Amino acid sequence: MDFDINFARNQFLPFANDPDFVFCSNAGGSYVARQTHQILEEYNRHMRVQPYSGYSPSREAGDAMDRARSLWSEALDISPDELTFGPSTSMNTYVLAQAIGSTLKPGDQIIVTNQDHESNRGAWLRMAKQEGIEVRHWNVEPEFGLLDGKALESLLTEKTRWVFFTHCSNLVGTVNPIQDHVQMIRNFSDARVFVDAVSYAPHYIPSPRSLGVDGYAFSLYKVFGPHQGIMYLDRQTAETMEAQCHDFNVGALAKHFNPAGPLHAEVAASAGVLDYFIDLHKHHFGQTSQDLRAKLDDLHTLTETHESHLAHTVLGCLTECPDVRVLGKQTVENNDRVCTVAFKHNQRSSSDICADLQNLGIGCESGNFYAYHLVEDLGVDPEDGFVRISLVHYNNQEELDRIVSALQQILG
Numbered sequence: 001m002d003f004d005i006n007f008a009r010n011q012f013l014p015f016a017n018d019p020d021f022v023f024c025s026n027a028g029g030s031y032v033a034r035q036t037h038q039i040l041e042e043y044n045r046h047m048r049v050q051p052y053s054g055y056s057p058s059r060e061a062g063d064a065m066d067r068a069r070s071l072w073s074e075a076l077d078i079s080p081d082e083l084t085f086g087p088s089t090s091m092n093t094y095v096l097a098q099a100i101g102s103t104l105k106p107g108d109q110i111i112v113t114n115q116d117h118e119s120n121r122g123a124w125l126r127m128a129k130q131e132g133i134e135v136r137h138w139n140v141e142p143e144f145g146l147l148d149g150k151a152l153e154s155l156l157t158e159k160t161r162w163v164f165f166t167h168c169s170n171l172v173g174t175v176n177p178i179q180d181h182v183q184m185i186r187n188f189s190d191a192r193v194f195v196d197a198v199s200y201a202p203h204y205i206p207s208p209r210s211l212g213v214d215g216y217a218f219s220l221y222k223v224f225g226p227h228q229g230i231m232y233l234d235r236q237t238a239e240t241m242e243a244q245c246h247d248f249n250v251g252a253l254a255k256h257f258n259p260a261g262p263l264h265a266e267v268a269a270s271a272g273v274l275d276y277f278i279d280l281h282k283h284h285f286g287q288t289s290q291d292l293r294a295k296l297d298d299l300h301t302l303t304e305t306h307e308s309h310l311a312h313t314v315l316g317c318l319t320e321c322p323d324v325r326v327l328g329k330q331t332v333e334n335n336d337r338v339c340t341v342a343f344k345h346n347q348r349s350s351s352d353i354c355a356d357l358q359n360l361g362i363g364c365e366s367g368n369f370y371a372y373h374l375v376e377d378l379g380v381d382p383e384d385g386f387v388r389i390s391l392v393h394y395n396n397q398e399e400l401d402r403i404v405s406a407l408q409q410i411l412g
Ligand SMILES: Cc1ncc(COP(=O)(O)O)c(C=O)c1O
Pocket: 027, 028, 087, 088, 089, 090, 091, 117, 119, 120, 166, 168, 169, 170, 196, 197, 198, 199, 218, 219, 229, 369, 370
């Protein structure tokens, strides 16, 4: 079956409003689907009151929030109370660090990477300092920024309590083989595993249980949704930790990692992401009785060839440009690379190149993208960093051609 990209693009208003602009900063924040806007607008017009009371707008508000929790737990194939809605992934990891900290004791070890965005690094380092925990560093090789599974093996001991890494770095773009890493962690330690999926989820939302991880987090504002973080924590793991919510809410596991009141409208609008995927599925596969999990898998099969083509083309163009260093794998095989491509010119600053591209109507960005320590460890000034082109399923061939021609014009 062919992916009907025009149907997908018709669900996003900016494509119609600004057809000459080529948006390729999706890893910073994607366009928002019509279905998400619709819920936000409905919520703000009719339900913007304290939810979960008996009067009708309040009841409807609570129902809309419950609908989002129920749809997302079906999509992830988890129990509804294993899901935390928090304001962002950085806030979710910050809160989780307080909770994990309460379970650790001096002598314990954790493993962090330098491939991660700071939200899956700084929180654990601060936690380790507070609790007197040893930190072991799983570092990338210094040219392409890739993580090697064998290097992980040598860091694991019987004292390792947690391993934190990313499903896909927001600069390196290569998909880490989560199941292989989890298997190795289980073979050599009793550690739990937390994975940051912020840069992976816009391309495919997997079932975290099937990956074997204990925690999995991503941000819906990069997945066509509202500004909202989503975090899965396996029930048994969550129950070992001190709840971070008001003491009278401790009976509800779903509230344990949410010290603040939830963002009501954004939680409700989180369902819009899945409404979009359901519409996309129905358009291609017709009305089916499949559950959401199966529909997400179908959609992945539908869009993966197109997404691989995007990555393959951008990589092909950049790797042929003289004096250009491209991070991550230089090719795409079996969906092991998303189209998040970071590059640096040997002679020119990334901010200059980015400005030139922007002047040609190419909406890319440059900098360290909060993967500050990765950029530094790759030997690049984090203030200038890399230029990043990041595309998702809704970017079409015409946009791809314009990106390639702009890159050729500017990089030679
Ligand atoms: C890979 C990755 N992890 C984590 C984050 C942090 O997400 P949030 O902005 O929701 O805190 C980002 C944000 O850019 C990211 O790209």
